[in-house]
Amino acid sequence: MLSAFTLQMDRQECLSYLQMLRFIIRRLVITIPTILVVITITWGLIRLAPGNFYTGEKSIPKAIEANIREHYGLDQPWHVQYRRTMGRILRLDFGTSLSYTGQSVNVIIARGLPVSATIGMLAYLLALVVGAIVGSIAALKQNSKWDYGSMALAMLGISVPNFVLGPILVLFFSLTLYWLPPSRWEGFISKNLILPVITLSALYMAYIARLTRAGMLEVLRSDYIRTARAKGLSESQVLIRHALRGGLLPVVSFTGPALAFLLTGTVVVEQIFVLPGLGNYFIQAALNRDEPLILGIVAFIAITLLLMNLLVDIAYACMDPRIRY
Amino acid sequence: MIEDQPTIPGDADKPEPGLTPDPASDYREGDVIHTAPEFAVADADVLAPERGDRIEGVSLWRDARRRLLRNKLAVFGLVVVGIITVASLAGPYIIQKLTGHPPDYIPPDAALIKSFPPFTAPDGSFSWTHPMGTDKQGRDLLALVLQGGQISLMVGIISTLMSLIIGVSYGAVAGYLGGRIDNIMMRLVDVLYAVPYIILVIVLLSMFKSQTARGQLILLFVALGAVSWLTMARIVRGQVLSLKNQEFVLAAKATGVSTPRIIFRHIVPNALGPVIVYATLTIPTVMLTEAFLSYLGFGVQPPLASWGSLASEGIQNIGIFPWQLICPGVTMALTLFSLNFLGDGLRDALDPQGSRQ
Numbered sequence: 088m089l090s091a092f093t094l095q096m097d098r099q100e101c102l103s104y105l106q107m108l109r110f111i112i113r114r115l116v117i118t119i120p121t122i123l124v125v126i127t128i129t130w131g132l133i134r135l136a137p138g139n140f141y142t143g144e145k146s147i148p149k150a151i152e153a154n155i156r157e158h159y160g161l162d163q164p165w166h167v168q169y170r171r172t173m174g175r176i177l178r179l180d181f182g183t184s185l186s187y188t189g190q191s192v193n194v195i196i197a198r199g200l201p202v203s204a205t206i207g208m209l210a211y212l213l214a215l216v217v218g219a220i221v222g223s224i225a226a227l228k229q230n231s232k233w234d235y236g237s238m239a240l241a242m243l244g245i246s247v248p249n250f251v252l253g254p255i256l257v258l259f260f261s262l263t264l265y266w267l268p269p270s271r272w273e274g275f276i277s278k279n280l281i282l283p284v285i286t287l288s289a290l291y292m293a294y295i296a297r298l299t300r301a302g303m304l305e306v307l308r309s310d311y312i313r314t315a316r317a318k319g320l321s322e323s324q325v326l327i328r329h330a331l332r333g334g335l336l337p338v339v340s341f342t343g344p345a346l347a348f349l350l351t352g353t354v355v356v357e358q359i360f361v362l363p364g365l366g367n368y369f370i371q372a373a374l375n376r377d378e379p380l381i382l383g384i385v386a387f388i389a390i391t392l393l394l395m396n397l398l399v400d401i402a403y404a405c406m407d408p409r410i411r412y
Numbered sequence: 413m414i415e416d417q418p419t420i421p422g423d424a425d426k427p428e429p430g431l432t433p434d435p436a437s438d439y440r441e442g443d444v445i446h447t448a449p450e451f452a453v454a455d456a457d458v459l460a461p462e463r464g465d466r467i468e469g470v471s472l473w474r475d476a477r478r479r480l481l482r483n484k485l486a487v488f489g490l491v492v493v494g495i496i497t498v499a500s501l502a503g504p505y506i507i508q509k510l511t512g513h514p515p516d517y518i519p520p521d522a523a524l525i526k527s528f529p530p531f532t533a534p535d536g537s538f539s540w541t542h543p544m545g546t547d548k549q550g551r552d553l554l555a556l557v558l559q560g561g562q563i564s565l566m567v568g569i570i571s572t573l574m575s576l577i578i579g580v581s582y583g584a585v586a587g588y589l590g591g592r593i594d595n596i597m598m599r600l601v602d603v604l605y606a607v608p609y610i611i612l613v614i615v616l617l618s619m620f621k622s623q624t625a626r627g628q629l630i631l632l633f634v635a636l637g638a639v640s641w642l643t644m645a646r647i648v649r650g651q652v653l654s655l656k657n658q659e660f661v662l663a664a665k666a667t668g669v670s671t672p673r674i675i676f677r678h679i680v681p682n683a684l685g686p687v688i689v690y691a692t693l694t695i696p697t698v699m700l701t702e703a704f705l706s707y708l709g710f711g712v713q714p715p716l717a718s719w720g721s722l723a724s725e726g727i728q729n730i731g732i733f734p735w736q737l738i739c740p741g742v743t744m745a746l747t748l749f750s751l752n753f754l755g756d757g758l759r760d761a762l763d764p765q766g767s768r769q
Contacts, residue, residue: 121603128607129615136619246748248700250707251723251741254730262731350608355704359727369611370708373618381615388608 107401114400118393125389126176126382130169133378159185172382181383186375192383195368202272203364206356207349209284214291219335221292222299223326226334229304237296244293249352253286253359270360283360287352291345295338303334339403343396350388476685479761486757492750496743500561507555515555530735544739547722548729556722557740563718564744567632568699574637575698576691579644580680586645587652588675598649601642609639610701617710625716632711636698647690651683685762692755696748703744719744 147155156162160171175182181192221241225234260282261269268279306312307330315325354366365384372380480486504515530545530553544553586597613635622628655661656679664678703720705711707727712718719740726737 117599117602121607124603125607125612128612132612132615132619242749242752243745246696246752247745248703248707248720248723248741250704250727251737251745254727254737255741258730258734350611355707358708370614373614373710376619385608385611385615388611392608 111397111401114397118397121393122386122389123173126173126386127169129382129385130172133376133381134165176382176386181386182379184372184377184380186372186377186380192379195380196365196383196387199363199365199368202362203350203353203357203366206280206283206287206362206364207353209280210288210352211291211345211349213284214288214295215338217288218292218295219299219331219338222296223303223331223334225296225300226303226307227326234300238300241293241296244289244296247289249286249290250355250359252289253282253356256282256286257359270362272362279360283356283362286359287349287356290352291349294341294345298337298341299334302337303330306330306333309333336403339399343399346392346395350392476761480757483757483760485753486761489750489753489755489757492746493754496561496747496750497565500558500565503558504555504562507552507558511552515552515559529733530739545733545735547725547736548733553722553736553739556717557719557743560717560719560722560740561743561747563629563712563716564699564702564720564747567629567636567702567712567718568695570633571636571640571698571702572691572694574633575641575644575694576687578637579641580648580687582641583645583648583650584652584675584680584683587649588656588671588679590653590656594649598646601645605642610704613639613701613705614708614710617705621710622713625713628711628713629716632702632705636701640694640698644687644690644694647686648680648683651686652679655679655682689755689759689762692751692758696751696755699744699751700748719747 153162160168163171172182179193181196184190184192184195187195221237225237228234257269260267267281269282271279312325312330315329316322320329350366353364354370356362357364357366358370365388368380369384371377372384480490508514530543542552542554544557547553547556582597582601586594616635617628617631620631622631652675661674661678664674669678699719702711702718703723706718706720707724709724712721714721722740723737723744726733726735726740730737
């Protein structure tokens with residue numbers, strides 16, 4: 088009978104893997120058109136806008152501009168250019184930058200990415216740890232002053248724009264107390280990272296605290312927690328092994344949108360703290376109308392984001408046995 | 413920032429109405445949906461016995477109002493938002509009446525330092541002339557902040573209205589028509605959801621940068637409105653799915669009402685609760701995004717100013733004149749804070765059994 092049971096389990100597991108595979112394929116089928124849509128919109132926006140890279144402050148002689156245009160293939164009809172650009176991007180070759188003459192976009196991205204990724208990841212980790220702890224405490228002591236206090240603080244975190252928070256932190260910790268350096272990039276392990284990471288993580292901390300609280304409140308009330316208590320588990324075991332797992336589910340599903348947030352957040356943080364990350368390059372590219380660089384960064388971000396979202400969804404399915412695709 | 417607008421953290425753990433068309437999960441005892449059909453009969457009011465319907469109908473909204481007013485934080489939010497709105501609208505005129513100068517008046521004196529801290533006269537003594545101090549050109553910061561409030565609130569409200577119109581129409585049509593059309597329309601929303609839209613907004617705003625401040629502002633409305641309707645569409649679709657099979661719709665169909673009229677006169681008014689809640693929460697997100705874009709230099713352009721652009725000007729001199737960042741920054745944070753509390757309160761009031769126990 089036992090073997091029959093395991094067999095049945097196996098079949099179910101198998102089925103769920105198949106379903107999972109189908110789900111992944113279906114998501115990929117959506118992902119690819121999405122990337123195409125993003126690139127096309129960006130390309131279209133750059134092309135439809137009046138003016139171009141060469142209508143800058145410096146005017147270039149007509150003949151030289153014609154030469155440059157020919158060199159970059161800009162003299163071809165639009166559909167040829169579109170097809171060429173698209174093909175190149177789909178092979179993950181983003182071309183050469185116009186404003187950073189002679190440098191390939193891939194190299195520029197590879198230079199900026201580690202900076203942005205470091206800040207982003209540290210910020211998300213900090214937010215996850217602090218947010219989960221604060222949110223759990225708020226839920227456990229529902230309607231106490233701890234609950235109201237931490238939730239008001241979380242609301243504040245959502246409401247204060249990071250470009251206001253960052254300079255205020257700098258004003259306080261760097262320009263008044265002289266504890267921390269105000270800006271600059273000095274490698275991956277340095278005191279310079281503390282303020283940017285805190286600035287960036289404030290928003291996620293707030294969201295995660297709120298989500299954890301909501302999730303925990305729901306879970307703490309459920310039957311399986313009552314069962315766990317009834318069978319005599321200690322309170323800390325109930326919390327850590329049972330409640331937290333269910334209570335953090337909303338946080339996992341927040342990770343997808345959070346990644347999008349992190350990207351926009353880093354753009355600001357990199358501006359405030361003068362860090363040579365991807366966001367900084369992107370803003371420069373947009374200001375300079377550097378088409379290959381804009382397209383490259385947008386495409387790169389879109390692809391990363393979509394893949395991450397896919398991973399998050401898979402993780403979600405693994406964590407929550409109720410979810411079947 | 414706005415997009416994938418998980419502005420309503422409480423909503424994130426609800427099953428996504430767009431993905432699982434399960435009417436049962438959207439339909440709870442005591443929900444807004446239940447008592448709302450009185451809006452639908454408004455058409456046929458002539459036939460309905462006047463009193464019975466009306467009394468029944470008002471009670472839901474009155475109930476919600478009672479719950480809202482009992483929520484101290486929401487009332488706080490409502491009051492603060494009210495004060496700031498009135499001050500932004502009337503303040504600049506009052507200041508002009510009192511001082512005789514327009515809000516962005518630059519004093520012509522040749523003083524070397526033109527930035528004075530709050531409540532300080534040029535000679536360093538206490539004075540009521542500039543309660544928020546002056547900016548680096550010597551303009552009264554309070555007047556600028558109030559004037560900037562007009563722009564910030566305008567961006568928030570107009571962009572939210574745009575997202576409301578697009579989102580409600582789109583979601584309602586998809587939900588009501590159902591079947592293949594619904595499928596295609598919602599797949600499109602899925603695709604757009606995954607677009608890193610803020611990046612696209614930056615590209616849009618920088619590429620089409622308008623020569624005039626007014627042009628840039630309109631571009632901003634369009635850009636922000638165009639990217640923040642997705643969640644609204646999903647919410648409305650979910651509501652419509654649960655409403656469209658109810659008797660009052662059948663009755664409307666039976667009496668020969670046209671499809672667009674059924675959607676917009678009979679179904680949409682009944683889905684208003686969640687729509688209002690979500691719209692209230694969209695305003696602060698949109699305002700935050702506007703400030704973010706203005707900080708980066710893509711948003712509101714001079715001579716117009718918003719809280720975001722004022723704050724971003726203040727950042728340049730943070731070490732010497734900190735009030736130039738803090739005053740607009742804190743005003744903005746306070747407004748967003750209050751709007752968020754108001755939105756949360758509305759959600760609790762209109763959907764008492766919702767995700768926030």
